[in-house]
Amino acid sequence: GAVVSQHPSWVICKSGTSVKIECRSLDFQATTMFWYRQFPKQSLMLMATSNEGSKATYEQGVEKDKFLINHASLTLSTLTVTSAHPEDSSFYICSARLVHNEQFFGPGTRLTVL
Amino acid sequence: GNSVTQMEGPVTLSEEAFLTINCTYTATGYPSLFWYVQYPGEGLQLLLKATKADDKGSNKGFEATYRKETTSFHLEKGSVQVSDSAVYFCATQGGSEKLVFGKGTKLTVNP
Numbered sequence: 001g002a003v004v005s006q007h008p009s010w011v012i013c014k015s016g017t018s019v020k021i022e023c024r025s026l027d028f029q030a031t032t033m034f035w036y037r038q039f040p041k042q043s044l045m046l047m048a049t050s051n052e053g054s055k056a057t058y059e060q061g062v063e064k065d066k067f068l069i070n071h072a073s074l075t076l077s078t079l080t081v082t083s084a085h086p087e088d089s090s091f092y093i094c095s096a097r098l099v100h101n102e103q104f105f106g107p108g109t110r111l112t113v114l
Numbered sequence: 115g116n117s118v119t120q121m122e123g124p125v126t127l128s129e130e131a132f133l134t135i136n137c138t139y140t141a142t143g144y145p146s147l148f149w150y151v152q153y154p155g156e157g158l159q160l161l162l163k164a165t166k167a168d169d170k171g172s173n174k175g176f177e178a179t180y181r182k183e184t185t186s187f188h189l190e191k192g193s194v195q196v197s198d199s200a201v202y203f204c205a206t207q208g209g210s211e212k213l214v215f216g217k218g219t220k221l222t223v224n225p
Binding site: 004006034041042043044046049093095102103104105106107108 | 118150155156157158159160203212213214215216217218
């Protein structure tokens with residue numbers, strides 16, 4: 001199957017700093033990428049949908065100025081958590097999709113904000 | 115919007131035991147239904163899916179049948195293996211093509 005990578009796999013940062021997470025589709029071109037957030041023992045919650053070359057569509061309750069998404073190419077999307085605070089600590093997962101096909105998920109990034 | 119309720123874990127079984135993980139959904143229209151599996155340290159992988167009522171999805175010995183009358187999509191396997199230990203997520207996808215996940219059920223299979 002198709003492979004999606006995320007980098008870094010885990011990151012620890014100080015409160016108030018910004019953190020960038022990369023999501024790459026390694027062997028296919030993804031027209032759409034999705035960003036999810038997962039709290040312990042909770043479901044994956046969709047944060048935003050991004051299409052290459054256009055602005056991301058955010059889900060209700062997700063602050064677009066805090067979670068900046070850039071989908072500059074068909075193989076790369078980035079999520080930047082700006083001015084991170086401890087409550088932003090979570091597991092962030094991306095997925096990539098080609099047109100209307102199956103979503104392929106990355107392994108996730110564990111963010112801890114001190 | 116759509117929602118999914120799945121059996122809370124964790125579930126612990128002995129090898130070769132029968133597995134059932136319950137999943138029910140609420141949705142408008144006729145959603146597609148999925149089971150994803152997440153092995154330790156890996157991303158979610160599609161295990162099986164069904165796109166219309168009475169469809170049966172199957173893969174790696176796992177099965178689930180789309181039951182519209184009971185709005186259910188229970189996951190079953192007749193004989194689990196240690197390698198099946200993972201977290202299983204039930205999900206629904208409606209017209210917006212967004213996936214809505216259940217909370218996940220952790221399965222541990224002991225030898």
